[in-house]
Amino acid sequence: MFRGIANLTIDDKGRMAVPTRHRERLMGETNLPVVLTIDTESPCLLLYPLREWELIEQKLAALPSFNAAARRIQRLLIGHATEIELDSHSRVLIPTILRDYAELDKKAMLVGQGNKFEIWSESRWQTERGHWLAAQQASEGLPQELTGLAL
Numbered sequence: 193m194f195r196g197i198a199n200l201t202i203d204d205k206g207r208m209a210v211p212t213r214h215r216e217r218l219m220g221e222t223n224l225p226v227v228l229t230i231d232t233e234s235p236c237l238l239l240y241p242l243r244e245w246e247l248i249e250q251k252l253a254a255l256p257s258f259n260a261a262a263r264r265i266q267r268l269l270i271g272h273a274t275e276i277e278l279d280s281h282s283r284v285l286i287p288t289i290l291r292d293y294a295e296l297d298k299k300a301m302l303v304g305q306g307n308k309f310e311i312w313s314e315s316r317w318q319t320e321r322g323h324w325l326a327a328q329q330a331s332e333g334l335p336q337e338l339t340g341l342a343l
Contacts, residue, residue: 194218194304199314202300206291207283208311211302215282217241218309226284228311229273230293232265234320237286237294237311244307245273286311 194214202208210218218226218241227245229238240248252270255262272293276284286296299314312320 193306194309195306196304198302200300200302202286202291202296202298203283206286206288206296207279208286208300208302209281209283210278212282214302214304214309215278219278223278225275225277227273228276228284228286228290229269230290231310232268234310235294235313235316237290237296239284239302239309239311240307242275249273 194217198211200208200211218239220241220243224242227240227242229240229245230236231238249270252266255266257263257266272290274287274290276286278284290296294311295313295316296311297313301310301312301314301317303310303312303317
């Protein structure tokens with residue numbers, strides 16, 4: 193389970209260090225690669241352990257190929273999916289096309305989301321978080337699924 197948020201730096205070559213507390217869980221005991229792809233709803237990237245991604249990829253591949261929406265999601269998620277190995281300094285190299293999509297420059301946010309991480313540009317994260325908080329305060333209530341949740 194990935195949780196929490198971390199400020200990270202992306203170097204001039206597009207490398208980002210994975211925080212120590214997440215490395216083993218992210219890569220597994222055998223140092224498997226990780227998978228990086230785009231989020232189709234927001235301008236951020238999704239970082240999955242390989243085993244978790246393979247489950248999602250199987251579900252995506254099983255979608256009907258004659259359904260235009262399903263094909264669009266397959267093209268975007270599977271098409272952008274990139275296996276990445278951590279280098280000797282525990283960094284991942286984020287491909288340029290993915291950095292451009294997420295508008296990543298020097299400052300990034302790594303946001304735990306249970307089975308994956310989201311990677312946001314720091315400025316985009318601050319903006320979106322402000323919108324989400326304002327929308328939450330303006331809303332009249334929680335979704336029905338959350339009404340029984342005690343925080």
